[in-house]
Amino acid sequence: MISKVKNAMSNLVGGMMPHGHHHHNNHHSGGGQTCGQDSLPPRFPYGRPDFLDLTPELLQYSTEHASRPVLALKRGSRLPWQTGYAEVINAGKSMLNEDQASCEKLFVKKPSGKHRNSTLVDDNGDGTGIPLQFWGVFDGHAGSGAAIMASKLLHRLIRDGLGEICHLLENPSSAPPICLAKNGSPYQAEAKKGATQEAEDPDAVCDSSVRFHMEKVVSLESLIMGVIETAFKQMDDLIEKEKTSYAISGGCCALAVIHLMGKLYVANSGDSRAIIIRNNEVIAMTNEFTPESERQRLQYLGFLRPELLGNEFTHIEFPRRIQHSELGKKMLYRDHTMTGWAYKTIVEDDLKFPLIYGEGKK
Amino acid sequence: MISKVKNAMSNLVGGMMPHGHHHHNNHHSGGGQTCGQDSLPPRFPYGRPDFLDLTPELLQYSTEHASRPVLALKRGSRLPWQTGYAEVINAGKSMLNEDQASCEKLFVKKPSGKHRNSTLVDDNGDGTGIPLQFWGVFDGHAGSGAAIMASKLLHRLIRDGLGEICHLLENPSSAPPICLAKNGSPYQAEAKKGATQEAEDPDAVCDSSVRFHMEKVVSLESLIMGVIETAFKQMDDLIEKEKTSYAISGGCCALAVIHLMGKLYVANSGDSRAIIIRNNEVIAMTNEFTPESERQRLQYLGFLRPELLGNEFTHIEFPRRIQHSELGKKMLYRDHTMTGWAYKTIVEDDLKFPLIYGEGKK
Incomplete structure (x- = not known):
């Protein structure tokens, strides 16, 4: 060494x-x-x-x-x-x-x-x-x-x-256009003005009467x-x-x-x-990511894509590691939908290492 | 009618x-x-x-x-x-x-x-x-x-x-046991006291020296x-x-x-x-679920399990519906990882109906 x-x-x-x-x-x-x-x-x-x-x-x-x-x-x-x-x-x-x-x-x-x-x-x-x-x-x-x-x-x-x-940064007073032409220029704004079609953009719609229901305003x-x-x-x-x-x-x-x-x-x-x-x-100014703050998101991922757990981990959280001798007993657990705890009967799968473990820095 | x-x-x-x-x-x-x-x-x-x-x-x-x-x-x-x-x-x-x-x-x-x-x-x-x-x-x-x-x-x-x-509700002063025996009685608490094994539970561990690292305390x-x-x-x-x-x-x-x-x-x-x-x-006392509050969770689901979108919806959010004539142009969008907006080039898939649409009740 x-x-x-x-x-x-x-x-x-x-x-x-x-x-x-x-x-x-x-x-x-x-x-x-x-x-x-x-x-x-x-x-x-x-x-x-x-x-x-x-x-x-x-x-x-x-x-x-x-x-x-x-x-x-x-x-x-x-x-x-x-x-x-x-x-x-x-x-x-x-x-x-x-x-x-x-x-x-x-x-x-x-x-x-x-x-x-x-x-x-x-x-x-x-x-x-x-x-x-x-x-x-x-x-x-x-x-x-x-x-x-x-x-x-x-x-x-x-x-x-x-x-x-x-x-767009150079014109901070105008809201960013929803849609840009292929060359990056503000497409929709041009179209609404009824400007002539851009040369590289043969499909441009120039009908200024086009209005959109529920169009969100996006800030710079x-x-x-x-x-x-x-x-x-x-x-x-x-x-x-x-x-x-x-x-x-x-x-x-x-x-x-x-x-x-x-x-x-x-x-x-x-x-x-x-x-x-x-x-x-x-x-x-920021909140840390901790096992507590990310628990439900990660459990949800493990639940939806169990192949990512590689047969090594379980997405279910337990208050501590489970011993083999406890198979068949009831243990407290939390699934991705829960903030509270409930009891479940321990099965073989629950003996895998928990995806969420510990509580992060204090 | x-x-x-x-x-x-x-x-x-x-x-x-x-x-x-x-x-x-x-x-x-x-x-x-x-x-x-x-x-x-x-x-x-x-x-x-x-x-x-x-x-x-x-x-x-x-x-x-x-x-x-x-x-x-x-x-x-x-x-x-x-x-x-x-x-x-x-x-x-x-x-x-x-x-x-x-x-x-x-x-x-x-x-x-x-x-x-x-x-x-x-x-x-x-x-x-x-x-x-x-x-x-x-x-x-x-x-x-x-x-x-x-x-x-x-x-x-x-x-x-x-x-x-x-x-457990009848004994609110003691914290719920982590583990229960098959019959629902507090298994671990019994084991820690070194009580005799329960008749229906031949595997019960009675070693009171068993201690668990990082055992979470769960309230009633x-x-x-x-x-x-x-x-x-x-x-x-x-x-x-x-x-x-x-x-x-x-x-x-x-x-x-x-x-x-x-x-x-x-x-x-x-x-x-x-x-x-x-x-x-x-x-x-509660917060409503709205398209805004649930957006990232639902987009994440659509991203991870695209088959749930049934080839009808896109998990990407746009500020408004896209028109077919806008294919190839750049549109503002948000994906499940984003709270801000960015531009993406519009492809055929983006013309599908957005999974997240509107802003819910005001």
């Missing part, structure tokens, strides 16, 4: 550390799959957030579980919005710090042909466009790969999604929320896709705060929490 | 009115299935709540859409808890009043062999047991059958469910909530089962209020609302 750690540490300094190594052997239960992953290159090398600007020596120092040094911004360096930051590694739960953070200033602009759908474009570009300030924290679990990748790319996905609606803000929510999903899909070519270990919570056009947007998926402190009062 | 109504009215007075007839022919879109149902006998004859104690003449009078008489309790009759009640038929949306109500005093007691699982037992029995006061309102849709059946049986299902845990109140939630589900299952033998038309909202052992329990499924008025202040 010691030699393995030493070897990993020397790789680490060289920036080649494969993600997801742990002190505890029982974390290697992935077995063959983990070994297969190890032969793939990491998507991004292990490191701490860019804004800490660590030297290789400091990076190595940051992983010492015995001294647990607190890392903060370098003296004299400044982040936008007087952002503060400090981190410390855990007491030995994982060899590397699996959590990540990012703080980026970006510019939203119309996608140009060559940059379309490229998340590799420089963050700052040429400094033109609508400014966007992004903060993110990514609480990694069972490996640092997903958190590193999300900290490098989530803000770019959001920027690119906003770029697609850039022409909810369009921005839609971009952020979609980017979270795209980030997930991208990790899944790139896992075929790279070693991307673990998963992570994602908490993103975006300042755009005078408004602050906060999005969370997982068990972190954003707070605002004002006049010594703590205002929670 | 007139002769059909006349015929229905004469059937009504004879108590043989099949449920679910409407003035409007477009409500008969069920076609063959409805005709098939009509040949089955109704599960319960049409009527108004028992506590109104209407004569056949008053029952007929109650259905007059022109005069719309207000029905209230008979002079001199009293309901428990000074319960008040008044109803009036709609202005012609349906021929009969599809809504129902119930107000019942029941007694919870241990199930005896012959009465077990019988929802046909008299409500009052011999007046022994734990008293339970039940109020229910059932807002029927597309027929009165389901609302009538629920108003006759839901309180009995709740009473019988509580009867199964009667021995959450057990009562579990009974009520389970009864709602049982009511649904019973309607489905009896539809093979009886004509049970439509569906209904169910709002139940139960007073038991000094506490008031309120349960709702649908778009009714329970309120308490205190010092002229209105306190909402």
Whole structure:
């Protein structure tokens, strides 16, 4: 074990550390799959957030579980919005710090042909466009790969999604049109004005008398929320896709705060929490996902798609693990439709590991 | 049409009115299935709540859409808890009043062999047991059958469910045991005391040293909530089962209020609302189910089980219906993961009727 750690540490300094190594052997239960992953290159090398600007020596120092040094911004360096930051590694739960953070200033602009759908474009570009300030924290679990990748790319996905609606952001006083032409220009608004048909759009209806019953009005803000929510999903899909070519270990919570056009947007998926402190009062800006808050949704999924439980889990919740000797007795349980509890007779299937277990952080 | 109504009215007075007839022919879109149902006998004859104690003449009078008489309790009759009640038929949306109500005093007691699982037992029995006061309102849709059946049986299902845990209700000071023996006695509590094995239970573990990590504590109140939630589900299952033998038309909202052992329990499924008025202040006790509140849950179901959409509906929400001429353009949409909106290119599948449409009552 010691030699393995030493070897990993020397790789680490060289920036080649494969993600997801742990002190505890029982974390290697992935077995063959983990070994297969190890032969793939990491998507991004292990490191701490860019804004800490660590030297290789400091990076190595940051992983010492015995001294647990607190890392903060370098003296004299400044982040936008007087952002503060400090981190410390855990007491030995994982060899590397699996959590990540990012703080980026970006510019939203119309996608140009060559940059379309490229998340590799420089963050700052040429400094033109609508400014966007992004903060993110990514609480990694069972490996640092997903958190590193999300900290490098989530803000770019959001920027690119906003770029697609850039022409709407530039006219914030008018509500977004329900329908756009293929080239992205406001189709319906044009049609209602009775404008001439767009050249690329031979089917355009120009009858300005068309009216729609129960048409919902959608605000620009909810369009921005839609971009952020979609980017979270795209980030997930991208990790899944790139896992075929790279070693991307673990998963992570994602908490993103975006300042755009005078408004602050906060999005969370997982068990972190954003707070605002004002006049010594703590205002929670997000709610954590916990086994309690997500129980019914996940049980419902397990109920509807039992094949996802892989014959290993039961979607029914019990107040504790059941022993084999209790078969045939009655145990308290909760199903996806219930907030209260009832008794059911224990059958063989109930001995499987419960999909929902524990209560999360307190 | 007139002769059909006349015929229905004469059937009504004879108590043989099949449920679910409407003035409007477009409500008969069920076609063959409805005709098939009509040949089955109704599960319960049409009527108004028992506590109104209407004569056949008053029952007929109650259905007059022109005069719309207000029905209230008979002079001199009293309901428990000074319960008040008044109803009036709609202005012609349906021929009969599809809504129902119930107000019942029941007694919870241990199930005896012959009465077990019988929802046909008299409500009052011999007046022994734990008293339970039940109020229910059932807002029927597309027929009165389901609302009538629920108003006759839901309180009995709740009473019988509580009867199964009667021995726990009788000892409210001790928390319900996690596990019961097959005969319903508190199994684990016995085992922890190291009592002798129960005769019918040869596998009983009597090792009092057995301790469970992360065992949840379940209150008696959450057990009562579990009974009520389970009864709602049982009511649904019973309607489905009896539809093979009886004509049970439509569906209904169910709002139940139960007073038991000094506490008031309120349960709702649908778009009714329970309120308490205190010092002229209105306190909402339930939240209605609306297309807005249930959107993501239903979209998620449609996404996970597309076969339930019958190739007729799309689980994606759009701000309005899409026209065929808009194929290939971009339309605002929301999927089950989103609270905000985004644009998607319209494909053939998006022309289907949306699963979520409209915003419910305002």
